[in-house]
Amino acid sequence: MADAAELPERLRHVYWIGGGTGAGKSTIARRLADRHGWRLYATDGTMRDHAGRTTPEEAPFLHEFLAMDMDERWVNRSPEVMLETFHWFRGEGFDLIVEDLLRLPREPCVVVEGFRLLPHLVQPLLAEPEHAVWLLPTPDFRQAAFRSRSAPEGRFVWRTSDPARAESNLAERDAMFTRRLREETGRLGLRTVQVGTAMTEDDLDGRVTRAFGL
Template sequence: MRNVYWIGGGSGAGKSTIARRLAARHGWHLYATDDVMTDHARRSAPGQAPELHRFMAMDMDERWVNRSPETMLETFHWFRGEAFGLIVEDLLRLPPGRGVLVEGFRLLPHLVQPLLPGPGHAVWLLPTPEFRRAVFRRRAAAGDFAGRTGDPERARHNLAVRDALFTDRLRKETARLGLPAITVGLTATEDELTGRVSRVFGL
């Protein structure tokens, strides 16, 4: 894992954008955890990922409308680290030698920390409430999955509150573990964030 770098963080913080820029600049392999969620769900047995399979059995309103944001946070499978081992399996199958950049909200600090060869290999991007609201407005305008529920506004509210709670959890966990975190506000540019992450990685 000495050639692996990690970018975790809250939803809509710019993880994918920064990761694509850095991977292209340095010739690294980019591993986006969002892209493998369907594959990991298929590879996970109910006993290995019970919350994932409960989630898969729900309809859209059960997932996003009828439950409180707090319940959504505590039971969301990826937030509980289910199938994180499959991320590690995938990374170990990659050819050795080339740098790898892993990105996604599934990278929980306490799961990533034991895999780090030293400081400067991981960072978490933490969006401010204002930044999150702006991202959610853009997604809603473009047509998001909440539109497929019976109450899109309620679903968006629940999701926004859940993601705010998750970001707060990441902030506390990175601080407790002494891991780098960057607050992402409305004034942050892609160039600025790319530079800040590069400095964390010592590039």
């Protein structure tokens, strides 16, 4: 990988959309990419590849998670433990995101989206602070987004022995993650957009577009 001091300039063409789960990151990133002719890099789509590119020494939380069954992951642990030990929330594999981006041409611009974009990891890569924004969903918005994605029986929690408890644990973990993002972006002076149920997709698109100074 390039020297850390060189990374902001080499990634100047990248726009970053992080945030809590179910905040509309992928939708807005896709709209921006389509409108401006940008390349879209969705970090969710790279998780399997990145997991295969790590060793237990490089990503211990990831490999511990992979060894668990569904109940161990989502039912038997508290939301607090789930938050503190979830590998992507710990930043494991973030260096692989950066490696992927450095391999891409500098034209056109790239919009990167996903919950893996932790503020303290992205901030040192920014040549221009306005090239990053975090979407912070309210609990009502996040629940509405999840309900709209698929039928309940299609969600992975139904592969556990107690889907209701798994869903509750996951919702609380994600709420705590969003609160952590809010605190971290505030401390670092990074841009955020709160996403509520009264906000339309066009509203959110406009807010992110203005945050990026486009």
